[in-house]
Amino acid sequence: MGNTAASAEQPDNQAGIAIQTDQLNLWYGTFQALFDVNLAIRKGIITSLIGPSGCGKSTFLRSVNRINERLGYVRISGTIEVFDQNIYDQDVELIQVRKQVGMVFQRPNPLPVSIRDNILFGHRLHNKDRRYSRSEEEEILEGALQQVLLWDKVKDMLDRKATELSLEEQQKLCIARLLPVKPTVLLMDEPCSALDPKGTAAVEELIWELRGKYTILIVTHNMAQARRASEECIFMLMGKVVEHSLTEQLFVTPASRETANYIEGRYG
Numbered sequence: 001m002g003n004t005a006a007s008a009e010q011p012d013n014q015a016g017i018a019i020q021t022d023q024l025n026l027w028y029g030t031f032q033a034l035f036d037v038n039l040a041i042r043k044g045i046i047t048s049l050i051g052p053s054g055c056g057k058s059t060f061l062r063s064v065n066r067i068n069e070r071l072g073y074v075r076i077s078g079t080i081e082v083f084d085q086n087i088y089d090q091d092v093e094l095i096q097v098r099k100q101v102g103m104v105f106q107r108p109n110p111l112p113v114s115i116r117d118n119i120l121f122g123h124r125l126h127n128k129d130r131r132y133s134r135s136e137e138e139e140i141l142e143g144a145l146q147q148v149l150l151w152d153k154v155k156d157m158l159d160r161k162a163t164e165l166s167l168e169e170q171q172k173l174c175i176a177r178l179l180p181v182k183p184t185v186l187l188m189d190e191p192c193s194a195l196d197p198k199g200t201a202a203v204e205e206l207i208w209e210l211r212g213k214y215t216i217l218i219v220t221h222n223m224a225q226a227r228r229a230s231e232e233c234i235f236m237l238m239g240k241v242v243e244h245s246l247t248e249q250l251f252v253t254p255a256s257r258e259t260a261n262y263i264e265g266r267y268g
Contacts, residue, residue: 048230102178108170110162168199
């Protein structure tokens with residue numbers, strides 16, 4: 001990754017930016033949750049978001065694929081660009097944003113249908129105007145399951161309900177379900193919080209396998225996980241970005257007193 005100087009805002013290396021925010025502010029009604037967030041998140045790497053509960057991590061994540069719009073009392077100012085396109089422009093269709101920016105939640109949420117139909121759900125939804133052959137769908141299905149290291153486990157049980165899988169396997173399946181629509185960004189909101197240590201290790205291994213193919217932004221309360229499973233790290237506090245640097249640098253030589261206090265367990 002090269003040597004990048006720490007900064008209270010973000011690393012100096014701005015090459016290959018996947019997500020860029022400029023003066024991003026967000027309100028839930030009269031409560032302001034994000035304050036002038038300026039970030040440049042690099043393409044193809046894993047970036048973690050850490051900070052105390054209520055600091056704005058998940059709010060920021062959900063702004064990047066416009067999930068917050070489901071709440072009628074949310075108001076946003078500023079811009080979020082995903083690969084140079086402001087996703088809040090009036091001419092940008094929500095379905096295209098969701099196709100480009102996939103979301104994985106804290107608890108696995110497989111559909112109560114077969115493993116096969118789970119994986120092909122998004123693909124079929126986004127390709128209503130074209131009918132794919134069975135062999136084409138089987139190729140898409142296998143490719144997605146291979147990427148999440150599930151194919152060997154489930155290839156002989158594709159017609160079983162996805163809800164019968166273990167939590168670890170369900171979370172991998174939920175990631176696989178995003179891949180056939182060819183997203184460029186994967187957002188993960190505490191993707192291991194419902195898993196045991198073995199399942200957590202397996203999902204972390206998967207996330208690392210996917211780096212390079214996708215830009216991955218992961219929210220975690222687990223600082224050991226952030227240190228293990230990300231290349232850059234963002235520390236947020238009270239809706240503001242305090243520090244953004246290479247992960248190891250942030251943990252070993254934080255530039256901010258607030259970051260050091262959080263890492264050392266003095267609050268949060």
